[in-house]
Amino acid sequence: MPVLFENMLFSDWRTTQKDGRWLDVFILRISPFASLPPVEYALGMYRLASVLIRKRPNAALWVQVESPGRWYLETMRSVLRWKGKLPIAVTAPSSLAKPDLFDFHVLPYWEAKRPCEPVRIKNEPLPFTNLSLACLQTLGRIDCGTLPEIASLAGLSTIQAQAGLDALEQAGLVAHLVQHDKKEPVIIWRLKREGLSLVLRSWGIPKDVSFGRRKEMALSDPAGEHRRISRLWPGWLRSAWPHAQVWTGWSEAGLPGLLLTPDGLAWGSLGGRETLFWLEVESGHSSREEIRRKIRRRFVLAAEYAREKKIGLVFALLGRTWVCEASRPAFVDVPPHVAVTLGDWRNENHLPFTEWGRVEW
Secondary structure, eight states: OOEEETTEEESEEEEEEETTEEEEEEEEEEOTTSSOOHHHHHHHHHHHHHHHHHHSTTEEEEEEEOOSSSHHHHHHHHHHHHHOSSOEEEESOOOSSSOOGGGBSSOOOEESSOOOOOEEOOOOOOSSOHHHHHHHHHHHHHSEEOHHHHHHHHTOOHHHHHHHHHHHHHTTSEEEEEEOSSSSOEEEEEEOHHHHHHHHHHHTOOTTSOOGGGSOOOOSOTTSHHHHHHHHHHHHHHHHOTTSEEEEEEESOOOTTOSSOOSEEEEEEETTEEEEEEEEEEOOOSOHHHHHHHHHHHHHHHHHHHHHHTOEEEEEEEEOHHHHHHHGGGOOSOOTTEEEEEEETTSTTOOOOOOTTOEEO
16 A cells, blocks of 8 residues: 655655664655656656655665566666665565665665654546646656657557547646748647656656656757657667567667667567667768767677676668668677667658668668
8 A cells, every 4th residue: 555754645655663763765656657767757756765864864765666577677776876875776576575686786774663654545537638748758858759759758649649649638737839940830749847747757756856867868869850869769679570579769869888879779679688779860960980980889889788787689770771881890700699770761651671680781
């Protein structure tokens, strides 16, 4: 049963005794399908734990992630291990009274007295459907976007996303405006302040906790083709490769230990292997040699990251035809856990099929 402590809502609370001392554990169950990449979600959990422990110094936070693969959960662990300082455990869902102490990078404090039990409350679901929640959480990360962009990142069809957004607008949580500065009018959906409060609640973040890292990394032209394609990547991949399982995806999501950021990143399974689908969007504003060097560097780093994490990697490049031709020499010595595909960014929802260890374009 959920518990409320101060203004923080948790999935559960447990305590356990050992050698006359007590452990004070607050539990939050989260989903990797809530539109937040693992790095950003881990940083949000760190902010939550900071507030919790400031108000209840001997408490510990136990984050339980229901994940179809191991990469998301392990990435959250690595981020929190790097942050250090706070007793936070990240595991799969569990009915045990406490996580294994090895799940904590910083060991929790054992109290001499049994900690006071927080207030237990009735579980009240958010006042809209899962379709609307998926759209709201997507806007919680990108702030504003078009219908196709929101549908792609939310893992919905455009019909489903439209229904979800209409319900959110009726509830006063989002609004839309029409941009007339392009060849055809474009409808842009944006998140309102009331919607942001509910998004934070759905992520387990108190509304008065600063969480600027929820937003996508603004490394590309915010209004340009580069960002549009980055946001369309999960939906593009689902349409082009029906044989692949695409669990979720994000635009411009950082990865721990890497100084570069993929333009788009999807997470799923290909041929039974847990896989990251890494997208680079190349506009072609550099020379052929500069493009080749840039793509080669990114390809090598991405392949090494996947090797270290023991997962598959599909490295995709979308750009103009001449850009793909210029980049082709960058892909030599393709490892057996990597597949490469190059496509025309004007040919939406199409991507050449490829295999492990091969390059197709």
